[in-house]
Amino acid sequence: MNLEPSEEQAAARRLARDFTAREVVPYAAAWDRAESVDRAIVKKLGAVGFLGLTVPEEYGGSGGDHLAYAMVTEELGRGDSAVRGIVSVSLGLVAKTIAAWGTEEQKHAWLPRLCSGDALGCFALTEPGTGSDAGHLTTRAERDGDSYVVTGGKTFITNGTWADVVLLFARTNDRPGHHGISAFLVPADSPGLTRREIHGKLGLRGQATAELALDGVRVPAAAMLGPEGKGFSVAMSALAKGRMSVAAGCVGIAQAALDAAVSYATRREQFGKPIAGHQLVQELIADISVDVDAARLLTWRVADLVDRGRPFATEASTAKLFASEAAVRAAGNALQVHGGYGYIDEYPAGKLLRDARVMTLYEGTSQIQKLLIGRARTGVSAF
Numbered sequence: 001m002n003l004e005p006s007e008e009q010a011a012a013r014r015l016a017r018d019f020t021a022r023e024v025v026p027y028a029a030a031w032d033r034a035e036s037v038d039r040a041i042v043k044k045l046g047a048v049g050f051l052g053l054t055v056p057e058e059y060g061g062s063g064g065d066h067l068a069y070a071m072v073t074e075e076l077g078r079g080d081s082a083v084r085g086i087v088s089v090s091l092g093l094v095a096k097t098i099a100a101w102g103t104e105e106q107k108h109a110w111l112p113r114l115c116s117g118d119a120l121g122c123f124a125l126t127e128p129g130t131g132s133d134a135g136h137l138t139t140r141a142e143r144d145g146d147s148y149v150v151t152g153g154k155t156f157i158t159n160g161t162w163a164d165v166v167l168l169f170a171r172t173n174d175r176p177g178h179h180g181i182s183a184f185l186v187p188a189d190s191p192g193l194t195r196r197e198i199h200g201k202l203g204l205r206g207q208a209t210a211e212l213a214l215d216g217v218r219v220p221a222a223a224m225l226g227p228e229g230k231g232f233s234v235a236m237s238a239l240a241k242g243r244m245s246v247a248a249g250c251v252g253i254a255q256a257a258l259d260a261a262v263s264y265a266t267r268r269e270q271f272g273k274p275i276a277g278h279q280l281v282q283e284l285i286a287d288i289s290v291d292v293d294a295a296r297l298l299t300w301r302v303a304d305l306v307d308r309g310r311p312f313a314t315e316a317s318t319a320k321l322f323a324s325e326a327a328v329r330a331a332g333n334a335l336q337v338h339g340g341y342g343y344i345d346e347y348p349a350g351k352l353l354r355d356a357r358v359m360t361l362y363e364g365t366s367q368i369q370k371l372l373i374g375r376a377r378t379g380v381s382a383f
Contacts, residue, residue: 003068012064013071019048020079020281028080031206032351035199037082039162046117051091053056055099060112066303070248074296077252081355082206084252088245090114090160097238098185101226108183111167122163123238124154124212132368135178135232139214141170141358148172148184150217160210161197163188169231178232183225198378203354239315241306243320247299250323253356254292256298257334260348261285264338277339284333285327291326298322314376321324331356
Protein backbone atom coordinates (compact mmCIF):
# COMPACT_ATOMS: atom_id res chain seq x y z
CA MET A 1 0.00 0.00 0.00
CA ASN A 2 1.36 3.41 -1.01
CA LEU A 3 0.90 5.90 1.83
CA GLU A 4 1.69 8.87 -0.41
CA PRO A 5 -1.50 10.07 -2.15
CA SER A 6 -1.32 10.70 -5.88
CA GLU A 7 -1.69 14.24 -7.18
CA GLU A 8 -5.29 13.46 -8.19
CA GLN A 9 -6.11 12.16 -4.73
CA ALA A 10 -4.42 15.10 -3.03
CA ALA A 11 -6.34 17.49 -5.30
CA ALA A 12 -9.64 15.84 -4.35
CA ARG A 13 -8.76 16.23 -0.70
CA ARG A 14 -7.87 19.91 -1.12
CA LEU A 15 -11.11 20.52 -2.98
CA ALA A 16 -13.09 18.84 -0.20
CA ARG A 17 -11.26 20.79 2.50
CA ASP A 18 -11.88 24.12 0.75
CA PHE A 19 -15.51 23.24 0.03
CA THR A 20 -16.13 22.22 3.63
CA ALA A 21 -14.50 25.35 5.03
CA ARG A 22 -16.64 27.52 2.76
CA GLU A 23 -19.98 25.71 2.51
CA VAL A 24 -20.28 23.59 5.65
CA VAL A 25 -18.27 24.69 8.72
CA PRO A 26 -19.78 28.21 9.00
CA TYR A 27 -23.30 26.76 9.15
CA ALA A 28 -22.89 23.42 10.93
CA ALA A 29 -23.78 24.63 14.43
CA ALA A 30 -26.88 26.48 13.20
CA TRP A 31 -28.02 23.43 11.20
CA ASP A 32 -27.56 21.30 14.29
CA ARG A 33 -29.64 23.65 16.44
CA ALA A 34 -32.37 23.89 13.78
CA GLU A 35 -32.31 20.10 13.19
CA SER A 36 -32.12 20.75 9.46
CA VAL A 37 -29.29 21.09 6.99
CA ASP A 38 -29.95 23.60 4.20
CA ARG A 39 -31.08 21.42 1.30
CA ALA A 40 -29.21 23.64 -1.14
CA ILE A 41 -26.07 21.79 -0.05
CA VAL A 42 -27.13 18.80 -2.19
CA LYS A 43 -26.75 20.63 -5.50
CA LYS A 44 -23.48 22.12 -4.31
CA LEU A 45 -22.15 18.65 -3.48
CA GLY A 46 -23.17 17.50 -6.94
CA ALA A 47 -21.62 20.50 -8.68
CA VAL A 48 -18.14 19.75 -7.27
CA GLY A 49 -18.44 16.06 -8.14
CA PHE A 50 -18.66 14.63 -4.64
CA LEU A 51 -21.93 12.78 -5.34
CA GLY A 52 -20.39 10.99 -8.32
CA LEU A 53 -17.01 9.85 -7.00
CA THR A 54 -15.98 6.39 -8.30
CA VAL A 55 -19.05 6.23 -10.58
CA PRO A 56 -18.01 5.90 -14.26
CA GLU A 57 -18.21 9.11 -16.27
CA GLU A 58 -20.42 7.43 -18.88
CA TYR A 59 -23.20 7.41 -16.27
CA GLY A 60 -22.63 10.99 -15.17
CA GLY A 61 -20.12 10.18 -12.44
CA SER A 62 -16.87 11.97 -11.72
CA GLY A 63 -14.71 8.83 -11.70
CA GLY A 64 -11.79 8.66 -9.31
CA ASP A 65 -10.80 5.89 -6.94
CA HIS A 66 -11.89 4.82 -3.49
CA LEU A 67 -8.92 6.35 -1.70
CA ALA A 68 -9.90 9.75 -3.08
CA TYR A 69 -13.47 9.00 -1.99
CA ALA A 70 -12.27 8.16 1.54
CA MET A 71 -10.28 11.40 1.70
CA VAL A 72 -13.27 13.48 0.58
CA THR A 73 -15.54 11.68 3.05
CA GLU A 74 -13.07 12.37 5.87
CA GLU A 75 -13.05 16.08 5.08
CA LEU A 76 -16.85 16.22 4.96
CA GLY A 77 -17.02 14.37 8.29
CA ARG A 78 -14.51 16.82 9.72
CA GLY A 79 -16.86 19.65 8.83
CA ASP A 80 -20.26 18.15 9.65
CA SER A 81 -21.20 14.48 9.87
CA ALA A 82 -24.76 15.28 8.81
CA VAL A 83 -23.46 16.47 5.43
CA ARG A 84 -21.08 13.52 5.21
CA GLY A 85 -24.06 11.22 5.68
CA ILE A 86 -25.86 12.69 2.66
CA VAL A 87 -22.95 11.64 0.44
CA SER A 88 -22.26 8.33 2.17
CA VAL A 89 -25.85 7.17 1.68
CA SER A 90 -26.87 8.65 -1.68
CA LEU A 91 -23.53 7.85 -3.33
CA GLY A 92 -21.98 5.16 -1.16
CA LEU A 93 -25.03 2.99 -0.54
CA VAL A 94 -27.35 3.82 -3.43
CA ALA A 95 -25.51 5.08 -6.53
CA LYS A 96 -22.58 2.70 -6.16
CA THR A 97 -24.99 -0.19 -5.69
CA ILE A 98 -26.91 0.72 -8.82
CA ALA A 99 -23.60 0.93 -10.68
CA ALA A 100 -22.64 -2.54 -9.43
CA TRP A 101 -25.97 -4.38 -9.73
CA GLY A 102 -28.20 -2.36 -12.05
CA THR A 103 -29.30 -2.98 -15.59
CA GLU A 104 -28.23 -0.48 -18.24
CA GLU A 105 -31.72 1.01 -18.12
CA GLN A 106 -31.53 1.46 -14.34
CA LYS A 107 -28.06 2.97 -14.52
CA HIS A 108 -29.03 5.50 -17.17
CA ALA A 109 -32.32 6.30 -15.42
CA TRP A 110 -30.83 7.07 -12.00
CA LEU A 111 -27.07 7.55 -11.95
CA PRO A 112 -26.78 10.86 -13.86
CA ARG A 113 -29.38 12.45 -11.59
CA LEU A 114 -27.86 11.04 -8.39
CA CYS A 115 -24.35 12.11 -9.37
CA SER A 116 -25.39 15.66 -10.24
CA GLY A 117 -27.48 16.19 -7.13
CA ASP A 118 -30.66 16.51 -9.17
CA ALA A 119 -31.86 13.45 -7.23
CA LEU A 120 -30.98 11.92 -3.90
CA GLY A 121 -31.17 8.30 -2.76
CA CYS A 122 -31.91 6.55 0.51
CA PHE A 123 -31.19 2.99 1.62
CA ALA A 124 -34.26 1.35 3.20
CA LEU A 125 -33.16 -1.81 5.00
CA THR A 126 -33.75 -1.24 8.73
CA GLU A 127 -37.22 -1.90 10.13
CA PRO A 128 -38.75 -1.20 13.55
CA GLY A 129 -38.30 -4.87 14.47
CA THR A 130 -35.16 -5.74 12.49
CA GLY A 131 -31.91 -3.84 12.85
CA SER A 132 -28.87 -6.08 13.14
CA ASP A 133 -31.00 -9.09 12.17
CA ALA A 134 -31.72 -7.71 8.69
CA GLY A 135 -32.14 -11.19 7.23
CA HIS A 136 -35.51 -11.46 8.95
CA LEU A 137 -37.11 -8.26 7.71
CA THR A 138 -40.88 -8.41 7.31
CA THR A 139 -41.71 -5.88 4.57
CA ARG A 140 -43.43 -7.87 1.79
CA ALA A 141 -43.43 -7.51 -1.97
CA GLU A 142 -46.13 -9.67 -3.55
CA ARG A 143 -46.02 -10.37 -7.29
CA ASP A 144 -49.05 -9.10 -9.19
CA GLY A 145 -48.68 -9.45 -12.97
CA ASP A 146 -45.79 -7.36 -14.16
CA SER A 147 -45.54 -5.53 -10.82
CA TYR A 148 -44.91 -6.12 -7.13
CA VAL A 149 -47.15 -4.71 -4.40
CA VAL A 150 -45.13 -3.68 -1.35
CA THR A 151 -46.43 -3.36 2.20
CA GLY A 152 -44.40 -2.71 5.35
CA GLY A 153 -42.35 -0.11 7.18
CA LYS A 154 -38.78 1.12 7.50
CA THR A 155 -37.11 3.30 10.11
CA PHE A 156 -33.93 5.31 10.75
CA ILE A 157 -33.60 5.96 7.01
CA THR A 158 -30.97 8.62 6.27
CA ASN A 159 -32.10 11.06 3.53
CA GLY A 160 -35.54 9.48 3.93
CA THR A 161 -37.64 12.63 3.52
CA TRP A 162 -35.32 14.15 0.90
CA ALA A 163 -34.79 11.14 -1.34
CA ASP A 164 -36.13 10.81 -4.87
CA VAL A 165 -35.39 7.08 -5.07
CA VAL A 166 -35.60 4.48 -2.32
CA LEU A 167 -33.34 1.43 -2.52
CA LEU A 168 -35.84 -0.81 -0.79
CA PHE A 169 -35.42 -4.34 0.54
CA ALA A 170 -38.48 -6.56 0.86
CA ARG A 171 -39.38 -10.21 1.17
CA THR A 172 -40.58 -11.66 -2.15
CA ASN A 173 -41.05 -15.29 -1.08
CA ASP A 174 -41.32 -17.42 2.04
CA ARG A 175 -37.87 -18.98 1.91
CA PRO A 176 -36.28 -18.77 5.35
CA GLY A 177 -34.01 -15.92 6.44
CA HIS A 178 -32.24 -13.80 3.89
CA HIS A 179 -32.96 -16.13 0.96
CA GLY A 180 -36.36 -14.58 0.31
CA ILE A 181 -35.25 -10.93 0.15
CA SER A 182 -35.11 -8.84 -3.03
CA ALA A 183 -34.06 -5.25 -3.75
CA PHE A 184 -36.09 -2.60 -5.60
CA LEU A 185 -35.57 0.94 -6.85
CA VAL A 186 -38.75 2.69 -5.77
CA PRO A 187 -39.52 6.31 -6.75
CA ALA A 188 -40.14 8.20 -3.53
CA ASP A 189 -43.32 9.80 -4.89
CA SER A 190 -44.98 6.40 -5.47
CA PRO A 191 -48.63 6.29 -4.34
CA GLY A 192 -48.92 4.56 -0.96
CA LEU A 193 -45.42 5.56 0.20
CA THR A 194 -45.45 8.04 3.09
CA ARG A 195 -42.52 9.50 4.97
CA ARG A 196 -42.17 11.08 8.41
CA GLU A 197 -39.03 12.80 9.63
CA ILE A 198 -37.60 11.69 12.98
CA HIS A 199 -36.71 14.58 15.28
CA GLY A 200 -35.06 14.71 18.69
CA LYS A 201 -31.97 12.70 17.74
CA LEU A 202 -28.94 12.87 20.03
CA GLY A 203 -26.57 13.58 17.13
CA LEU A 204 -26.64 14.09 13.37
CA ARG A 205 -29.49 16.41 14.18
CA GLY A 206 -29.36 18.26 10.88
CA GLN A 207 -29.66 15.08 8.85
CA ALA A 208 -33.03 14.11 7.35
CA THR A 209 -33.73 10.79 9.10
CA ALA A 210 -37.13 9.24 8.48
CA GLU A 211 -39.66 6.51 8.97
CA LEU A 212 -41.19 5.10 5.77
CA ALA A 213 -44.59 3.47 5.54
CA LEU A 214 -45.55 1.43 2.47
CA ASP A 215 -49.21 0.61 1.99
CA GLY A 216 -49.79 -1.27 -1.25
CA VAL A 217 -47.02 0.50 -3.15
CA ARG A 218 -46.96 -0.82 -6.72
CA VAL A 219 -43.46 -1.28 -8.13
CA PRO A 220 -42.74 -2.48 -11.70
CA ALA A 221 -40.89 -5.79 -11.90
CA ALA A 222 -38.27 -3.94 -13.98
CA ALA A 223 -37.43 -1.92 -10.86
CA MET A 224 -35.94 -4.97 -9.13
CA LEU A 225 -32.21 -4.43 -8.55
CA GLY A 226 -30.29 -7.64 -9.05
CA PRO A 227 -31.86 -11.11 -9.26
CA GLU A 228 -34.95 -12.04 -7.28
CA GLY A 229 -33.99 -13.45 -3.89
CA LYS A 230 -30.54 -11.85 -3.97
CA GLY A 231 -31.49 -8.67 -2.15
CA PHE A 232 -29.56 -9.60 0.96
CA SER A 233 -26.40 -9.99 -1.12
CA VAL A 234 -27.08 -6.57 -2.66
CA ALA A 235 -27.47 -5.06 0.81
CA MET A 236 -24.37 -6.68 2.28
CA SER A 237 -22.19 -5.69 -0.68
CA ALA A 238 -23.36 -2.10 -0.24
CA LEU A 239 -22.75 -2.13 3.51
CA ALA A 240 -19.24 -3.56 3.16
CA LYS A 241 -18.18 -0.50 1.17
CA GLY A 242 -20.43 1.69 3.29
CA ARG A 243 -18.43 0.74 6.37
CA MET A 244 -15.35 2.22 4.74
CA SER A 245 -17.29 5.45 4.23
CA VAL A 246 -18.45 5.51 7.86
CA ALA A 247 -14.89 4.84 9.01
CA ALA A 248 -13.60 7.72 6.89
CA GLY A 249 -16.25 10.01 8.34
CA CYS A 250 -15.19 8.93 11.82
CA VAL A 251 -11.60 9.84 11.01
CA GLY A 252 -12.95 13.28 10.13
CA ILE A 253 -14.71 13.56 13.50
CA ALA A 254 -11.55 12.49 15.34
CA GLN A 255 -9.42 14.95 13.33
CA ALA A 256 -11.88 17.74 14.13
CA ALA A 257 -11.63 16.77 17.80
CA LEU A 258 -7.84 16.97 17.61
CA ASP A 259 -7.99 20.36 15.89
CA ALA A 260 -10.37 21.71 18.51
CA ALA A 261 -8.42 20.33 21.47
CA VAL A 262 -5.09 21.72 20.25
CA SER A 263 -6.60 25.12 19.44
CA TYR A 264 -8.24 25.44 22.83
CA ALA A 265 -5.33 24.04 24.84
CA THR A 266 -2.83 26.46 23.32
CA ARG A 267 -5.04 29.49 24.04
CA ARG A 268 -6.60 28.68 27.41
CA GLU A 269 -4.45 29.53 30.42
CA GLN A 270 -4.62 28.01 33.90
CA PHE A 271 -2.04 28.07 36.70
CA GLY A 272 -0.09 30.76 34.86
CA LYS A 273 0.44 29.01 31.52
CA PRO A 274 -1.49 27.54 28.56
CA ILE A 275 -3.14 24.28 29.55
CA ALA A 276 -1.22 22.64 26.69
CA GLY A 277 1.77 22.91 29.01
CA HIS A 278 0.22 20.53 31.56
CA GLN A 279 1.20 16.89 31.23
CA LEU A 280 -2.23 15.33 31.55
CA VAL A 281 -3.71 17.66 28.93
CA GLN A 282 -0.93 16.59 26.58
CA GLU A 283 -1.82 12.98 27.37
CA LEU A 284 -5.40 13.60 26.21
CA ILE A 285 -4.18 15.26 23.02
CA ALA A 286 -1.66 12.49 22.35
CA ASP A 287 -4.39 9.85 22.74
CA ILE A 288 -6.56 11.67 20.20
CA SER A 289 -3.65 11.97 17.80
CA VAL A 290 -2.86 8.25 17.93
CA ASP A 291 -6.51 7.36 17.36
CA VAL A 292 -6.65 9.66 14.32
CA ASP A 293 -3.59 8.14 12.69
CA ALA A 294 -4.57 4.53 13.39
CA ALA A 295 -8.15 4.99 12.18
CA ARG A 296 -7.01 6.77 9.03
CA LEU A 297 -4.52 4.04 8.10
CA LEU A 298 -7.09 1.28 8.67
CA THR A 299 -9.53 3.15 6.44
CA TRP A 300 -6.99 3.78 3.71
CA ARG A 301 -6.15 0.08 3.74
CA VAL A 302 -9.75 -0.74 2.87
CA ALA A 303 -9.82 1.81 0.06
CA ASP A 304 -6.56 0.40 -1.32
CA LEU A 305 -7.96 -3.14 -1.30
CA VAL A 306 -11.15 -2.05 -3.07
CA ASP A 307 -9.17 -0.19 -5.73
CA ARG A 308 -6.97 -3.25 -6.34
CA GLY A 309 -9.95 -5.60 -6.59
CA ARG A 310 -8.98 -7.53 -3.48
CA PRO A 311 -11.28 -8.93 -0.76
CA PHE A 312 -11.97 -6.21 1.79
CA ALA A 313 -15.04 -7.07 3.89
CA THR A 314 -13.18 -8.07 7.06
CA GLU A 315 -10.85 -5.10 6.76
CA ALA A 316 -13.89 -2.84 6.34
CA SER A 317 -15.39 -4.22 9.54
CA THR A 318 -12.06 -3.69 11.31
CA ALA A 319 -11.82 -0.08 10.13
CA LYS A 320 -15.44 0.68 10.97
CA LEU A 321 -15.14 -0.86 14.44
CA PHE A 322 -11.93 0.91 15.36
CA ALA A 323 -12.67 4.27 13.76
CA SER A 324 -16.18 4.60 15.23
CA GLU A 325 -15.01 3.78 18.74
CA ALA A 326 -11.95 6.01 18.25
CA ALA A 327 -14.18 8.92 17.20
CA VAL A 328 -16.16 8.60 20.44
CA ARG A 329 -12.93 8.51 22.48
CA ALA A 330 -11.43 11.43 20.58
CA ALA A 331 -14.50 13.62 20.97
CA GLY A 332 -14.76 12.71 24.66
CA ASN A 333 -11.12 13.60 25.20
CA ALA A 334 -11.55 16.89 23.34
CA LEU A 335 -14.49 17.73 25.57
CA GLN A 336 -12.34 16.98 28.61
CA VAL A 337 -9.63 19.34 27.35
CA HIS A 338 -12.27 22.08 27.05
CA GLY A 339 -13.52 21.50 30.59
CA GLY A 340 -16.86 23.14 31.28
CA TYR A 341 -16.75 25.02 28.00
CA GLY A 342 -16.86 21.74 26.16
CA TYR A 343 -20.37 21.22 27.50
CA ILE A 344 -21.90 24.19 25.67
CA ASP A 345 -22.44 24.41 21.92
CA GLU A 346 -20.40 27.57 21.52
CA TYR A 347 -17.53 25.09 21.20
CA PRO A 348 -17.52 22.06 18.86
CA ALA A 349 -16.59 19.24 21.26
CA GLY A 350 -20.12 18.46 22.41
CA LYS A 351 -21.50 18.23 18.87
CA LEU A 352 -18.58 16.03 17.82
CA LEU A 353 -19.32 13.65 20.68
CA ARG A 354 -23.04 13.51 19.88
CA ASP A 355 -22.38 12.92 16.19
CA ALA A 356 -19.74 10.27 16.90
CA ARG A 357 -21.93 8.18 19.15
CA VAL A 358 -24.26 6.88 16.45
CA MET A 359 -21.31 5.72 14.35
CA THR A 360 -20.94 2.72 16.69
CA LEU A 361 -24.55 1.77 15.94
CA TYR A 362 -25.47 2.14 12.28
CA GLU A 363 -24.25 0.15 9.28
CA GLY A 364 -23.52 -2.63 11.75
CA THR A 365 -23.01 -2.08 15.48
CA SER A 366 -19.59 -2.48 17.07
CA GLN A 367 -20.77 -5.82 18.43
CA ILE A 368 -21.78 -7.04 14.95
CA GLN A 369 -18.39 -5.96 13.58
CA LYS A 370 -16.66 -8.02 16.26
CA LEU A 371 -18.72 -11.07 15.31
CA LEU A 372 -17.89 -10.58 11.63
CA ILE A 373 -14.19 -10.27 12.41
CA GLY A 374 -14.34 -13.26 14.73
CA ARG A 375 -16.06 -15.39 12.10
CA ALA A 376 -13.45 -14.42 9.51
CA ARG A 377 -10.58 -15.37 11.82
CA THR A 378 -11.99 -18.62 13.21
CA GLY A 379 -14.27 -19.89 10.47
CA VAL A 380 -17.00 -20.31 13.09
CA SER A 381 -20.16 -18.20 13.06
CA ALA A 382 -21.45 -16.94 16.41
CA PHE A 383 -24.72 -15.67 14.93
